[in-house]
Amino acid sequence: MNDWQPPQQVNLVDLSFMDTRFKLIEVAAFLDRVQHAGQDTDYRVTALKSALQFLSQSEPDRAKQVLLSLSDPSEEPIAKATIQGAAGAYQIERMKVEG
Amino acid sequence: MKYIEPHGHMVSRTTDDYERMALAGCVAICEPAFWAGFDRNSAQGFYDYFRQITEYEPKRAARFGLKHFSWLCINPKEAEDVQLADDVIALIPEFLNKPNVLGIGEIGLNKNSRNELLILEKHIQLAADHDQLVLVHTPHLEDKRKGTRLILDALKNHAKINPERVIIDHVEEHTIDLVLDQGFWAGMTLYPESKCSPHRAIDMLEQRQAEHIWMNSACDWGVSDPLAVPKTMLEMRKRGWSQESIQRVVFENPIAFMGQCEKFVL
Ligand SMILES: [Zn+2]
Numbered sequence: 001m002n003d004w005q006p007p008q009q010v011n012l013v014d015l016s017f018m019d020t021r022f023k024l025i026e027v028a029a030f031l032d033r034v035q036h037a038g039q040d041t042d043y044r045v046t047a048l049k050s051a052l053q054f055l056s057q058s059e060p061d062r063a064k065q066v067l068l069s070l071s072d073p074s075e076e077p078i079a080k081a082t083i084q085g086a087a088g089a090y091q092i093e094r095m096k097v098e099g
Numbered sequence: 100m101k102y103i104e105p106h107g108h109m110v111s112r113t114t115d116d117y118e119r120m121a122l123a124g125c126v127a128i129c130e131p132a133f134w135a136g137f138d139r140n141s142a143q144g145f146y147d148y149f150r151q152i153t154e155y156e157p158k159r160a161a162r163f164g165l166k167h168f169s170w171l172c173i174n175p176k177e178a179e180d181v182q183l184a185d186d187v188i189a190l191i192p193e194f195l196n197k198p199n200v201l202g203i204g205e206i207g208l209n210k211n212s213r214n215e216l217l218i219l220e221k222h223i224q225l226a227a228d229h230d231q232l233v234l235v236h237t238p239h240l241e242d243k244r245k246g247t248r249l250i251l252d253a254l255k256n257h258a259k260i261n262p263e264r265v266i267i268d269h270v271e272e273h274t275i276d277l278v279l280d281q282g283f284w285a286g287m288t289l290y291p292e293s294k295c296s297p298h299r300a301i302d303m304l305e306q307r308q309a310e311h312i313w314m315n316s317a318c319d320w321g322v323s324d325p326l327a328v329p330k331t332m333l334e335m336r337k338r339g340w341s342q343e344s345i346q347r348v349v350f351e352n353p354i355a356f357m358g359q360c361e362k363f364v365l
Contacts, residue, residue: 004308008339015337016298063299067273071244072211081179081210086240088293 027052047089100342102328102349104128105357106205106234106268106286106315109156109167110135110148116318116325121163123329126350127365128160129357131170131205131234136320138177142186145173149190153197166365168357170204170234171195178209178218188221195229201360202226204234205268208246211238219253227259232360234286235267237274240293247274251281264359266313269294275303275312284311284356289327297331301338304348313353 031049034040047070054065072090104120107128120128130152132145139145152169160167171194173187194200206222208215226233233254238246250267254260267278268286271294278285287303288294295303300314316327324330328349335345357363 002308002310004310005341005344007305007335007341007344010337010339012338061272063302064272067271068244070241071273072241074245075248077211077213077216077249079213081212081215084176084209086210086238086242088240090241 043091044087044089100124100329100332100346100349101126102332103313103353104315104318104325104328105313105353106131106288106317107325108133108317108319109160110151111320112318112325114159114162117160117163117165120325121165123326125165125329127166127168127353129168129170129201129353130156131236132172133174133205133236133319134176142183142190145187146190149194153194153199157199166199168199168201168363169197170202171200172203172206172222173218174205175207175209175215175219175236175238178215179212181214181217184214184218184221188218188225191225192229195231198362201357201363202232202234203229204232205236206233207236207250208238209236209242211242211246211249216249216253219250220257223253223257223260227257232357233260233265235265237267237269239269243269243271244273247277251277251283254283255281266356268315269317270303271295272299272303275307279307279311284313287312287314288317289314289331290317290323291327292322297327297334300331301335301340309344309348309352311352311356312348313356314348 034045051066051069054062054069057065070089102124104125107130109128109130132152135148149171157167171191173184178184203222203226206219208219235250237243237250247267254265262282266284266286269288270278270285275285287300289297289300304312314328314331316325317323318325332345332349
């Protein structure tokens with residue numbers, strides 16, 4: 001049933017550059033802020049910094065690679081759910097405890 | 100322009116939100132059973148919740164000309180207690196004949212635990228036994244990739260489950276291909292702080308040519324926006340989408356999936 005019609009081409013840079021520029025500076029300022037406060041060794045900050053490398057890759061699947069780098073890489077179910085929430089980054093040490 | 104909200108938790112919304120959605124072009128809202136922002140103590144709490152989403156919410160929606168449909172299950176956040184989950188699953192068959200019930204959902208995983216997986220498998224069996232459509236919740240953030248894989252394996256391992264009758268919701272860039280390439284439907288959730296932004300959702304729609312995908316706001320107890328779908332429709336216009344292509348995603352795709360249940364009549 002695929003009668004896909006691609007959208008009319010628009011200037012995507014005009015549409016989103018300012019918003020993206022704003023978000024990039026937010027990332028930079030966040031990293032400065034946590035470093036000034038001595039909190040840059042938090043595993044979530046480390047994970048965020050390590051995900052930044054995918055922004056400068058050449059393949060156009062940066063969002064996917066960033067998401068994968070922030071994901072739990074294990075495959076087996078954990079023994080028991082002891083919390084309900086998620087943190088947004090994966091803590092390697094946790095694998096040993098729960099694995 | 101008409102649209103369907105295929106995944107909205109209206110129990111956590113005011114009556115004014117129904118009105119705002121109707122004004123924005125919404126014609127139907129579909130409400131999967133989920134966590135209510137707190138853990139319920141007993142199966143009786145779920146019994147009352149099932150009555151709320153099968154009897155009361157349809158009436159609240161009808162005041163604004165909106166159709167309301169629902170899906171039933173015990174959600175994975177509350178599925179670690181297997182005895183409670185068994186008691187709740189036992190309540191579901193008596194509700195399956197209600198006129199607004201479309202299937203079993205939103206089942207799935209939350210922290211990817213063994214008990215959650217066990218209860219997921221029991222729900223899959225329930226859906227197979229009663230020939231029901233299935234709506235699946237995938238875990239949040241760092242747990243999504245692993246959980247999506249475990250869920251897809253559990254579904255594929257069941258001989259009676261047809262992927263075309265299952266939607267895997269809350270996909271993102273790292274899970275959408277896994278889902279669609281195996282013949283399942285995919286849902287994208289538009290949240291202000293996590294899951295998907297309008298632009299990322301539109302990127303994925305364009306990558307996958309909008310096939311077998313729907314978009315929803317979830318509009319639950321957390322930070323969420325009941326108008327996320329019409330706001331994304333506006334972004335689609337800005338990105339050069341035709342009215343017809345937008346209608347296909349926000350109206351025809353939900354009908355194509357949920358219309359597999361004969362009770363889904365607008
Ligand atoms: Zn939900």
